[in-house]
Amino acid sequence: MLILKIALVRLLDVITWMIIIKALMSWFPGAMDSKIYQIISELTDPIEAPVRKAMSKFTVGPVDFSPMISIIILMVISRLIMRLL
Structure with a gap:
């Protein structure tokens, strides 16, 4: 059970960092056309779109403000996982 908790928390951390990287890349005009941005966007859009x-x-x-709200939601979920599991 401990391994599952650690894996879920680490996955949420990775998703959080991808959202941060995507937000930072959006400040640069040419970065949004890159393949890395498209991959990160495909992975984070299911969280950010709702x-x-x-x-x-x-x-x-x-x-x-959706990246910031998404990060806050992911942090709350991470804390709940750490307390409940």
Whole structure:
């Protein structure tokens, strides 16, 4: 059970870092056309898309807060896994 807990927490950490890398890459114009960005986007969009859709009612302007909200949700899930398992 301990191995499962560690594996799940590490997986959530990797996903969190991919979201951070994707957000940083979005600041550079040519980076969004790269293959790395496309791969990271395909892996993180299932997590960010529902958050982006829910936040669309409250978001005004060009700033997308869905990566930050997604990271917070992943951190909460990680903490729950650490306490429950």
